[in-house]
Amino acid sequence: GESVGLHLPTLSVQEGDNSIINCAYSNSASDYFIWYKQESGKGPQFIIDIRSNMDKRQGQRVTVLLNKTVKHLSLQIAATQPGDSAVYFCAENYGNTGKLIFGQGTTLQVKP
């Protein structure tokens, strides 16, 4: 399953399928990007990050892709599990202050 654009806030996938969550960021000067997972009532949990000098980074079951030409970021989750159900936010940072600008979250629902 895949989310498209900023205005499709919910992605529903079958357990075991791959998920793709998309994000368009706002500032072409942003040089650092992070994906966070937020479960209901909890704080955002770091998933994976990528710097602007890279276009792909892999973690455990997750991959982040960065396309600076179109200011697009995506998070791929392999073999999605029920525990992956949460809201996913992308965040961008530019400059040295560390301030993060969050994108609109996407709710991932995993059907057993």
Added chain:
Amino acid sequence: AAGVIQSPRHLIKEKRETATLKCYPIPRHDTVYWYQQGPGQDPQFLISFYEKMQSDKGSIPDRFSAQQFSDYHSELNMSSLELGDSALYFCASSLQRTKQYFGPGTRLTVT
């Protein structure tokens, strides 16, 4: 591993009252950030501190102030509370402004 600690976890205040939220960063982290998250919204940056000095300021109302102390913990002081201040308030910490780790948040309800 130690995480960011926030207190209190829940807080109920009336309009025009004051509130103080506390944040204890991960040990050895030198940067603290505050974010506000309204219902169904993404976190909005309020303010940050690096080595006890304010390093950046976002959409923080003038009624709010914050500081970072010598032990690196931070406090967010909120005065003349309004209904619209009801939200989750997150603190995050990092080492030298690298990846940020978030605390569990304080849920503030203003009635």
